[in-house]
Amino acid sequence: xxxxxxxxxxxxxxxxxxxxxxxxxxxxxxxxxxxxxxxxxxxxxxxxxxxxxxxxxxxxxxxxxxxxxxxxxxxxxxxxxxxxxxxxxxxxxxxxxxxxxxxxxxxxxxxxxxxxxxxxxxxxxxxxxxxxxxxxxxxxxxxxxxxxxxxxxxxxxxxxxxxxxxxxxxxxxxxxxxxxxxxxxxxxxxxxxxxxxxxxxxxxxxxxxxxxxxxxxxxxxxxxxxxxxxxxxxxxxxxxxxxxxxxxxxxxxxxxxxxxxxxxxxxxxxxxxxxxxxxxxxxxxxxxxxxxxxxxxxxxxxxxxxxxxxxxxxxxxxxxxxxxxxxxxxxxxxxxxxxxxxxxxxxxxxxxxxxxxxxxxxxxxxxxxxxxxxxxxxxxxxxxxxxxxxxxxxxxxxxxxxxxxxxxxxxxxxxxxxxxxxxxxxxxxxxxxxxxxxxxxxxxxxxxxxxxxxxxxxxxxxxxxxxxxxxxxxxxxxxxxxxxxxxxxxxxxxxxxxxxxxxxxxxxxxxxxxxxxxxxxxxxxxxxxxxxxxxxxxxxxxxxxxxxxxxxxxxxxxxxxxxxxxxxxxxxxxxx
Amino acid sequence: xxxxxxxxxxxxxxxxxxxxxxxxxxxxxxxxxxxxxxxxxxxxxxxxxxxxxxxxxxxxxxxxxxxxxxxxxxxxxxxxxxxxxxxxxxxxxxxxxxxxxxxxxxxxxxxxxxxxxxxxxxxxxxxxxxxxxxxxxxxxxxxxxxxxxxxxxxxxxxxxxxxxxxxxxxxxxxxxxxxxxxxxxxxxxxxxxxxxxxxxxxxxxxxxxxxxxxxxxxxxxxxxxxxxxxxxxxxxxxxxxxxxxxxxxxxxxxxxxxxxxxxxxxxxxxxxxxxxxxxxxxxxxxxxxxxxxxxxxxxxxxxxxxxxxxxxxxxxxxxxxxxxxxxxxxxxxxxxxxxxxxxxxxxxxxxxxxxxxxxxxxxxxxxxx
Numbered sequence: 001x002x003x004x005x006x007x008x009x010x011x012x013x014x015x016x017x018x019x020x021x022x023x024x025x026x027x028x029x030x031x032x033x034x035x036x037x038x039x040x041x042x043x044x045x046x047x048x049x050x051x052x053x054x055x056x057x058x059x060x061x062x063x064x065x066x067x068x069x070x071x072x073x074x075x076x077x078x079x080x081x082x083x084x085x086x087x088x089x090x091x092x093x094x095x096x097x098x099x100x101x102x103x104x105x106x107x108x109x110x111x112x113x114x115x116x117x118x119x120x121x122x123x124x125x126x127x128x129x130x131x132x133x134x135x136x137x138x139x140x141x142x143x144x145x146x147x148x149x150x151x152x153x154x155x156x157x158x159x160x161x162x163x164x165x166x167x168x169x170x171x172x173x174x175x176x177x178x179x180x181x182x183x184x185x186x187x188x189x190x191x192x193x194x195x196x197x198x199x200x201x202x203x204x205x206x207x208x209x210x211x212x213x214x215x216x217x218x219x220x221x222x223x224x225x226x227x228x229x230x231x232x233x234x235x236x237x238x239x240x241x242x243x244x245x246x247x248x249x250x251x252x253x254x255x256x257x258x259x260x261x262x263x264x265x266x267x268x269x270x271x272x273x274x275x276x277x278x279x280x281x282x283x284x285x286x287x288x289x290x291x292x293x294x295x296x297x298x299x300x301x302x303x304x305x306x307x308x309x310x311x312x313x314x315x316x317x318x319x320x321x322x323x324x325x326x327x328x329x330x331x332x333x334x335x336x337x338x339x340x341x342x343x344x345x346x347x348x349x350x351x352x353x354x355x356x357x358x359x360x361x362x363x364x365x366x367x368x369x370x371x372x373x374x375x376x377x378x379x380x381x382x383x384x385x386x387x388x389x390x391x392x393x394x395x396x397x398x399x400x401x402x403x404x405x406x407x408x409x410x411x412x413x414x415x416x417x418x419x420x421x422x423x424x425x426x427x428x429x430x431x432x433x434x435x436x437x438x439x440x441x442x443x444x445x446x447x448x449x450x451x452x453x454x455x456x457x458x459x460x461x462x463x464x465x466x467x468x469x470x471x472x473x474x475x476x477x478x479x480x481x482x483x484x485x486x487x488x489x490x491x492x493x494x495x496x497x498x499x500x501x502x503x504x505x506x507x508x509x510x511x512x513x514x515x516x517x518x519x520x521x522x523x524x525x526x527x528x529x530x531x532x533x534x535x536x537x538x539x540x541x542x543x544x545x546x547x548x549x550x551x552x553x554x555x556x557x558x559x560x561x562x563x564x565x566x567x568x569x570x571x572x573x574x575x576x
Numbered sequence: 577x578x579x580x581x582x583x584x585x586x587x588x589x590x591x592x593x594x595x596x597x598x599x600x601x602x603x604x605x606x607x608x609x610x611x612x613x614x615x616x617x618x619x620x621x622x623x624x625x626x627x628x629x630x631x632x633x634x635x636x637x638x639x640x641x642x643x644x645x646x647x648x649x650x651x652x653x654x655x656x657x658x659x660x661x662x663x664x665x666x667x668x669x670x671x672x673x674x675x676x677x678x679x680x681x682x683x684x685x686x687x688x689x690x691x692x693x694x695x696x697x698x699x700x701x702x703x704x705x706x707x708x709x710x711x712x713x714x715x716x717x718x719x720x721x722x723x724x725x726x727x728x729x730x731x732x733x734x735x736x737x738x739x740x741x742x743x744x745x746x747x748x749x750x751x752x753x754x755x756x757x758x759x760x761x762x763x764x765x766x767x768x769x770x771x772x773x774x775x776x777x778x779x780x781x782x783x784x785x786x787x788x789x790x791x792x793x794x795x796x797x798x799x800x801x802x803x804x805x806x807x808x809x810x811x812x813x814x815x816x817x818x819x820x821x822x823x824x825x826x827x828x829x830x831x832x833x834x835x836x837x838x839x840x841x842x843x844x845x846x847x848x849x850x851x852x853x854x855x856x857x858x859x860x861x862x863x864x865x866x867x868x869x870x871x872x873x874x875x876x877x878x879x880x881x882x883x884x885x886x887x888x889x890x891x892x893x894x895x896x897x898x899x900x901x902x903x904x905x906x907x908x909x910x911x912x913x914x915x916x917x918x919x920x921x922x923x924x925x926x927x928x929x930x931x932x933x934x935x936x937x938x939x940x941x942x943x944x945x
Contacts, residue, residue, distance in 0.1 A: 053779035054930040217772040287780075295776050295783070302767050305786050 016159075020198035023146045023160050024167035024205030027139035031171040031206070032214055034120065034135060038292075041124025045069045047291050066290070067280040073125020074276030077118045077330055078269030084114035088268065090122075090331030091115040092133045093186065093380075094426045096140030096165055100158040100187045101438070102445040112141040118331040122272070126290040128279055128321040132172055133333020139168030140187070154570075159195050162188050166199045167206030169385075174218045175392035176207035182385040186423065189438050218393055222301055222369060226398040228362040235357065236402050239349050239367060240374045240409030246345055247378035247410070248417050250319060250338070251425065257327025268329065275328035279321050289317050293340045300343040300372075303364045311348040315341060334422055338379040339372050346371020369399055370406035377407045378414035381421020439568065443525035446564055448518055451556040452541055452549060458483050461490055465510055466503030468493055479537050482511045487547045489517070489540055517542050518552055524560045531557055611638055611862055614645045614666040614854075618805035619828035619883055624667075626900075627879035628870040635869070638862065646802055647755070648672060649932065652681045652854065661856040664863040670714055670848040671928030677711035678929070683853040683860050684710055689868040693891035702873075702889045712850035713871055716879070717886035719823040719911030719920070720758050720845040723807070726836040728817035737765040737843035740818055741794055748817020751810040754800035756935035757928075758820060758845050761921055763787035765843045775924045779931075788942050811837050827884040827909050831902050841916040847923045848888065884909035 042048040046055055046065035055062050081090060091107050099106035107115075119134035143164030147157030162183040170179030180203040184191050188199075210216045227233070261271045282289050288296045296314070299305035306314075322337040350367030361367075369390060377386040386407055391400040419425055424434050427441075434441045457480040459468045468480055478495040491511025498510045516530050518541040527539070531554065538551035613629070615621050621642060629640035643663060645651065649672050655663060668676065676682050687708050690699035700708060707714035722740050724733070725748075734746045740762065752759060760778050764787055769777055777783035799816050801807055807821030808829040823844070829835035851870065853863040869875065876887035877895030884906055887893050896906050907913060911920070928935075 048776070049779040050776050050927070053934065054927070056931070056934050217770070223768050295773070295780055298769065298773055298777060299780075299782055299786070302769070302786065304789055305782055 016198045017201055019146050019156070019160055020163045020201035021205050023139075023142050023163040024202030025209060026142040027164040027167035027202070028171040028206040028209040030138045030142065031135045031168045032210060032216065034116070034138060035131060035172070037120055038123040038131060041120070042126070042291060045073075045125060047124070047126040049287070049295055052287075063284060066283050066287070067277070070126045070276035070279040070283070070290070071273050072276070073121050073127060074272035074274070074328075074330060075269070076121050076125075077127075078272045080114055080118040080121065081272075081329060081331060082269040085111045085118070087111060089329070090118055090134075091137045091141075092331075092333065092423075092426075093136045093140075093165075094423045094430070096137055096161060097187055097189075097423060097427065097434075098430075098432060099140060099144055100161040101189070101434075101442060102432075103157075104445055106144045106157075109141065109145065112137065112144075115331060116141075122325075122330040122332045123292065125276065126279065126283070127272075127276060127325045127330040127332060128289055128291070128318060128337060129325050129330050129332020130334055130336025130338070131292060131332065132169070132335035134331065135168040135172050136165050136333070139164030139166070155194065158188060159198055162195055162199045163202035166203040170203040170206030171210040171216075173389050173393065174207065174211050174216060175389050176203040178385050178388040178392055179203040179206060181388055182382055185382045185384055186380065186421070189434070222365055222394050222396070222399065224363075224365055224369075224394065224396050224399045226362070227366065227402055229360060231359070232362060232366075233402070233405050235353060235361075235367075236370050236405040237409040239346065239370050240406035240411075241413055242349065243342060243345065243371055243374035243406065244378050244410040244413035244417065246319075246341070247338075247375055247414050250323065250334075250341070250375075250379065251418050251422060253319060253323035254327055254334075254422070257323040259327075261328045265328075271328040272325075272330045275321075275324045275330060278324055282317055282321060286314060286317050288314050289321050292336050293318070297340055297343055297372075300340075300347040300368045301365045306344075306347060306351075308348065308351050311344055311351065315344045315348060318344065335376060335380055338376040342375030343368045343372035345375060366399060366402050369394075370403050373403045374406040374410035378410045378418065379422050381411075381419075381424060383407045383411045439565065440525055442568060443528070443561065443564060444523045446524040446560065447520070448522050448524050448527040448552050448557065448560060449520050449541060449549070451552050451560050453538065453553060453556065454550040456481055456538070456540075456548070456551045458548065459493065459507055460484075461506075461508050463507045464503060465498045465501045465505045465507055468507050469495070469498055469503070477537065481540055481548055481551070482507055483548055486545075489542050489546055489548045491515070492536070492540065494536065515540070519544070520549070524557070524564060527552065527557050528561060609637075609639055610641050611859060611866055612641050612643060612662055612664045613866070614643045614663045616646070616667065616804050617642075617644045618803075619825055619832075620804065620822070620885075623824075623879050623882035623885075626882055627875055628866075631875065631878075632866055632869050636865075640866075644803075646804070647757075649676045649679065649681070652676050653679070656681055656854070656856060661854060661858070663854045664857045664859045665866055666852045666854055667715075668712065668850055668852050670712065670850050671923065671925040673709070673712040673850045673852050674925055674929040675932055676852065677709070681855050682711040683855050683857070683863075685713060685851075685853060685864060685867065687713075689864050691868060691872050693873055693889070695891065697891065699871075699889070702891050704888050704890070707848075707850075707888045709850070712852045713867055714848045714850040714888045715871055715876065716849045716888055717910075717912055718847055718849055719916075720753075720820055720847065721823045721826065721911075722762075722818060722820050722840040722843070723811060723826045723837050724818040724840065725811045725814065725816070726838055727814070733838065734818065735840055735842060737762050737840075738768075739840070740820075741766045741790060743794060743797055746817065748797070749799050749810075749815060750794055750797050751799050751801050751807045751816040751819025751821070753807075753820060754802050756939035759791060759939075760784070760787045760935070761845060761923075762820075762843055763790035765921070766790060771843075771919065771921045774921060775927045779927070784938050788938075788945075791942065792945075808835065808837070811835070823909075823911055824883040824885045831899065831904050831909075842919045844911055844916060844920045845923055846911055846920050848925070849885075880910070881906055884911075886910040886912045 043051040046052050052062050122129050123131055140161045143161035146160040165187050166179040166183035169182045170176040180200050183199045265271050318341050346368040350364040373386040377383045387404050390403040419435055457475045457477045459480045459482055461484050472495050480493045482491045484490055491513050492515045493511045501510050516534055516539050518539050538553040540551050541549045543549055692698055693702040728748050739746050761774050804822050807819040808825050810816040810819050812835045826837050826839050830837050851867045853860055873891040876892035880887050880896045881900045899906055
């Protein structure tokens with residue numbers, strides 16, 4: 001390798017590392033700041049149990065805050081999203097996936113900041129939404145910013161976004177390996193050494209900042225000895241299946257709630273306030289539904305903290321209210337609620353098990369953790385990440401293997417019933433379908449108009465066959481586009497179709513009226529589909545009024561496919 | 577002429593000196609002879625007597641009279657309400673001091689009275705964070721720990737909070753302070769709740785119920801104590817196999833009296849004691865003078881060399897050495913020794929000061945169950 005080549009490699013390695021560290025640091029600090037700000041608001045607004053108990057001598061104030069704060073928070077969220085976020089919705093992991101997968105423009109920085117602010121208000125005011133979705137988007141936002149720099153790095157944007165996400169997850173869970181895998185499993189959706197190295201650096205940076213510099217407490221600590229009986233693995237598998245069912249119910253409720261809000265509440269910015277009011281009303285009776293519910297998460301692992309009936313009630317309330325909050329427009333994720341509902345369901349299952357199978361069990365904890373991870377993995381479509389989170393947080397092989405069994409069976413079912421994840425469902429609704437593979441989804445995001453050629457023979461509708469024949473011979477082409485005075489495409493004339501026609505025949509009589517056309521929105525994937533059975537040189541591309549913009553030669557469609565595929569394979573297979 | 581003026585000047589100086597001496601004598605005669613300090617008795621009070629009270633009397637001629645106190649704010653309220661203020665300085669747990677301050681039971685203390693460290697470091701930098709407050713000056717770090725009678729467990733020894741609640745593996749009576757202080761934390765710690773989440777969980781009805789259920793497990797074995805020196809008596813007399821109590825008392829019993837007591841540092845509950853001045857005392861200035869004296873680095877270190885409580889200022893911590901009488905190195909016995917901090921719980925004084933009523937009500941109801 002020559003000297004310039006070596007210099008280039010050194011430049012690439014240093015730059016990739018610097019980008020990973022900078023993005024990782026920014027994402028990690030932002031995540032810490034965000035979580036602290038949520039806690040601060042929860043304390044100030046009498047949402048956290050700690051703050052509520054300190055005001056226990058003023059029960060009227062606590063009750064008023066319970067009702068007013070989520071509703072007022074919802075109103076602020078509605079206004080912020082409606083007037084400050086260009087997309088008119090909270091930005092979330094699907095936006096990060098889309099930005100990493102495609103070269104199209106990502107949501108702007110202003111929208112990102114406004115969406116994060118809305119998420120902060122949502123979580124701070126006690127809405128039943130999660131914090132990890134906004135954290136993932138925050139990480140992706142910093143990655144996207146770094147992706148815009150002109151650093152001459154290949155696949156810079158997608159890798160930088162993955163770095164930000166990995167650091168955010170690593171910080172939030174104190175789990176760097178889970179952060180690394182999440183970025184690959186959910187955001188990049190492939191594994192390559194090119195991405196692996198910088199994303200690892202970013203995840204480690206997040207961990208160091210959270211764990212070493214700021215000494216953040218772990219999400220949960222569980223002391224678990226071992227699974228006592230081998231037959232319990234059957235129970236874990238069954239629990240996984242049940243969790244997949246619960247995830248399906250959750251998805252249905254989410255969709256139902258979204259539809260209801262769109263159909264029945266005309267003013268979009270009012271919707272979150274209504275959901276907030278419902279949260280407040282329920283919280284007067286069941287305070288566990290407020291906010292992220294870290295205390296409830298902890299109680300679920302303690303034997304005797306809940307009765308079976310109580311657990312059932314809280315599970316239903318949390319399910320319904322989370323669907324309501326997300327569907328009505330509060331900005332927040334579904335990962336934390338899925339963790340909470342899952343752990344409560346796991347505890348419920350653990351309490352019910354002695355009645356269903358009266359044989360010895362290993363205690364409540366293991367079933368609670370299995371439920372938490374099985375449900376969460378079905379919702380976010382990240383089985384490996386959830387298994388790693390359990391391992392990194394508990395350092396217990398037995399607990400991890402038990403969770404692994406539950407997660408695998410949950411995903412086996414949920415993949416077929418729901419699809420890979422809620423994120424994929426949301427993306428499909430936006431026309432980006434990842435269910436048939438990454439290739440198709442990415443081909444769908446590239447427009448064939450980028451391969452447009454203006455080297456085309458055009459003729460007027462008043463021309464005769466003779467004129468056209470001569471024009472085609474002069475242009476060395478075999479087909480011409482027939483246009484009217486307004487440049488609107490009327491038909492296609494092929495040389496073989498007019499070779500035996502009389503020279504004075506009006507060309508429109510010989511033109512093919514039914515032919516394949518592309519429009520400005522036709523994707524590369526669609527263009528390939530449309531080329532099935534196509535005979536001809538090139539496909540005309542028309543604008544919305546039917547005016548000819550140019551043609552896309554058959555060769556260009558194949559070239560587009562090959563170029564995009566080559567780029568994809570290079571991204572997936574190249575070394576760093 | 578010159579000689580005459582010298583004589584006049586000498587007379588004037590003598591006159592001034594005489595006047596000054598007269599005024600000083602008059603001032604001294606006006607100074608009170610006794611300052612009343614409310615404190616906790618036992619080995620702790622003895623250490624204070626030697627480190628603070630006696631040297632203060634020696635320096636100022638003012639006697640220190642002590643009144644016994646078992647903590648809380650209620651007694652202060654009653655004393656103030658009586659209208660006859662006889663207490664001057666009170667040695668209070670920080671959360672109680674905070675509550676009493678909010679209730680207007682304490683005088684303000686001017687931080688200017690505090691002496692700098694011997695190397696000139698200002699007190700604000702030398703005292704630990706949060707020690708200097710409008711109403712109190714935190715002076716020591718103490719710890720409430722679980723200890724056991726070595727003779728009760730000749731084989732396997734208890735070594736965790738969980739063991740305190742395990743009557744099967746470690747049978748015997750349990751000595752507990754008759755107050756909702758520490759009980760709640762230990763009950764949840766024994767259920768493997770991480771120390772970082774203790775107060776969040778105890779802020780919920782469910783958390784209190786869970787703690788109640790855990791305490792129910794040992795209800796029949798509990799012997800209640802109220803005075804700080806009682807847990808040592810319970811263990812040395814064999815009445816209890818395990819007891820909670822103040823680390824300094826246990827240290828003193830073992831180091832000075834050879835009592836067969838071992839401390840379990842798991843789940844030690846770190847607290848802070850602070851000097852306060854009762855509102856309405858006629859000797860507020862003198863009380864402040866005493867606090868200024870007692871919080872000098874050399875005096876705080878002197879107390880730490882008598883009983884194993886950590887001084888609240890860095891310059892004093894650096895001066896802690898051997899026990900004044902026994903010659904035992906004191907640093908390993910301080911609650912803040914690095915090896916003791918792994919599972920230590922720092923008492924949340926804000927939470928304590930704000931949940932006084934709630935905890936009392938919970939405790940009363942639990943006792944009546």
